[in-house]
Amino acid sequence: MDGTNRKDIQKGLLVRIVQKEDQRTGDLTEGYVQDILTKSSTHPHGIKVRLETGEVGRVKEILEED
Numbered sequence: 001m002d003g004t005n006r007k008d009i010q011k012g013l014l015v016r017i018v019q020k021e022d023q024r025t026g027d028l029t030e031g032y033v034q035d036i037l038t039k040s041s042t043h044p045h046g047i048k049v050r051l052e053t054g055e056v057g058r059v060k061e062i063l064e065e066d
Helices: none
Strands: 016-020 030-034 048-050 055-062
Touching: 030 055
Parallel strands: none
Antiparallel strands: 016 030, 016 055, 030 048, 048 055
């Protein structure tokens, strides 16, 4: 699932984000959502979040935990 809808994202969710400095390379960072930073209900490039590690980026994938 992609991360363009705010309603699909909640605290504690495992996601992959692209950080601003990684946008050109497309490198993804995996982690758990601490805060949702985007206020609008959708965003075409992904909802911006802060991970528990402090990294900030736009959600590209929502991962299913086993």
